[in-house]
Amino acid sequence: MSEPFEPKIVAFVCTYCTYAGADLAGTSRLKYAPNVRIVRLPCTGRISPMFILKALQKGADGVLVSGCHPGDCHFTHGNYHARRRWMVFRALLDFTGISPERVIFSWISAAEGSKFADLINSVTEDIRKLGPFDQYQQLIKETESPATL
Amino acid sequence: MITQEKYRTTVKELLANGSIKMAIGYRPGSTSDRRRPLFIRTSEEADQLVLDSTCITNLSGYLVTEGLLSDEKRVGIFLRPEGIRSINILAAEYQLNVDQIIIFGFDFTGREVRALQGQTTGDFSALLSEIRENPPLATKEPLLERIEKMNAKERFDFWQQEFSRCIKCYACRQACPMCYCRRCIVDSNQPQWVNTSSHTLGNFEWNVVRAFHLSGRCVQCGNCDRACPVNIPLRLINQRMAKEVVDGFDHFAGLSPTQEPVLASFKKDDTETFIL
Ligand code: SF4
Ligand code: SF4
Numbered sequence: 001m002s003e004p005f006e007p008k009i010v011a012f013v014c015t016y017c018t019y020a021g022a023d024l025a026g027t028s029r030l031k032y033a034p035n036v037r038i039v040r041l042p043c044t045g046r047i048s049p050m051f052i053l054k055a056l057q058k059g060a061d062g063v064l065v066s067g068c069h070p071g072d073c074h075f076t077h078g079n080y081h082a083r084r085r086w087m088v089f090r091a092l093l094d095f096t097g098i099s100p101e102r103v104i105f106s107w108i109s110a111a112e113g114s115k116f117a118d119l120i121n122s123v124t125e126d127i128r129k130l131g132p133f134d135q136y137q138q139l140i141k142e143t144e145s146p147a148t149l
Numbered sequence: 150m151i152t153q154e155k156y157r158t159t160v161k162e163l164l165a166n167g168s169i170k171m172a173i174g175y176r177p178g179s180t181s182d183r184r185r186p187l188f189i190r191t192s193e194e195a196d197q198l199v200l201d202s203t204c205i206t207n208l209s210g211y212l213v214t215e216g217l218l219s220d221e222k223r224v225g226i227f228l229r230p231e232g233i234r235s236i237n238i239l240a241a242e243y244q245l246n247v248d249q250i251i252i253f254g255f256d257f258t259g260r261e262v263r264a265l266q267g268q269t270t271g272d273f274s275a276l277l278s279e280i281r282e283n284p285p286l287a288t289k290e291p292l293l294e295r296i297e298k299m300n301a302k303e304r305f306d307f308w309q310q311e312f313s314r315c316i317k318c319y320a321c322r323q324a325c326p327m328c329y330c331r332r333c334i335v336d337s338n339q340p341q342w343v344n345t346s347s348h349t350l351g352n353f354e355w356n357v358v359r360a361f362h363l364s365g366r367c368v369q370c371g372n373c374d375r376a377c378p379v380n381i382p383l384r385l386i387n388q389r390m391a392k393e394v395v396d397g398f399d400h401f402a403g404l405s406p407t408q409e410p411v412l413a414s415f416k417k418d419d420t421e422t423f424i425l
Contacts, residue, residue: 080416
């Protein structure tokens with residue numbers, strides 16, 4: 001008997017906005033899909049593209065990256081730097097065959113608990129439709145080290 | 150031939166009057182169409198200098214050799230326009246001081262070699278702007294267009310096939326003038342970001358990281374592509390990323406020694422249509 005596919009999503013979020021937004025979603029008792037594993041970082045500027053590769057390497061079907069809206073960064077411009085990097089990295093992934101639908105970027109403020117819940121739901125649904133990232137999983141298998149996610 | 154002779158004389162003169170301590174150029178290699186780097190310190194060595202249409206390697210990476218420029222003496226170097234761009238990037242990233250570099254510029258059309266007028270990077274800024282406006286036609290790659298038309302699955306398969314051949318020799322890194330980090334991210338193991346084994350996943354990660362770190366810095370000199378022993382078309386990724394930074398941020402790498410590196414700067418109104 002095969003179990004229905006449940007996407008594994010890793011979310012890299014900044015502590016000042018999106019993590020606080022996720023917190024708000026929780027304290028407001030909003031229900032959202034349990035498929036996301038949140039990793040909290042000090043700032044979007046700290047979210048290295050290496051993290052995204054690492055998440056995929058460990059078997060993620062999708063990655064979400066989120067932080068403060070432009071102008072709201074706790075460190076004034078970490079998210080501006082991040083934005084440029086994401087744009088370039090996203091294009092690179094796209095060019096090498098990792099669909100942009102699997103790596104999603106968003107701005108979620110500390111007040112946007114419901115946006116957080118909605119986004120997690122919609123991203124989970126989208127990736128459920130895409131299905132497991134078989135091609136990557138095949139490569140992970142060849143390495144003979146387990147996908148630990 | 151005439152250009153070669155003229156440059157031999159110039160190098161000898163500059164060495165003799167002490168304006169430069171060394172010149173970096175080309176000498177014959179193992180076959181008639183290969184060239185090796187030549188480090189000229191004496192006038193006899195200058196006689197070995199060759200300059201023809203097979204001198205394609207971008208030599209600028211030798212300038213960041215540890216200690217070479219630390220005595221603040223000047224070094225001359227033979228460069229094509231891409232090489233001049235890499236000097237500008239190295240200067241913008243504080244890896245060298247352009248005042249210490251004397252450029253012997255050259256380029257060729259077909260087999261015809263010609264000298265480029267100028268000695269310092271500033272002298273070539275008009276030429277570089279011109280290249281930016283009218284990139285040489287030779288850069289059109291039919292394969293690139295084919296990849297652009299593929300869907301994600303096909304692209305993944307295409308690159309997986311290419312990268313599966315990679316043997317992780319890091320020749321692409323060693324050959325690249327922009328890869329000067331003393332400790333490359335693939336050599337770090339605390340934490341280990343990239344799988345170091347030469348399985349396809351590790352190869353994929355390595356190549357993605359290499360391309361990312363060169364985005365907005367690569368001048369498309371082709372050193373990496375020629376160095377790759379298994380002929381992975383690295384130039385295609387480089388070209389795609391160069392296009393991305395030109396289209397996205399209007400950034401043509403290496404225009405001047407004071408140009409801000411594209412991923413170390415930002416504009417408040419950078420595009421963000423992809424961010425939800
Ligand atoms: S990545 Fe390749 S083409 Fe680009 S600068 Fe480095 S060696 Fe030259
Ligand atoms: S030169 Fe080619 S084979 Fe060697 S590490 Fe680079 S891509 Fe791999």
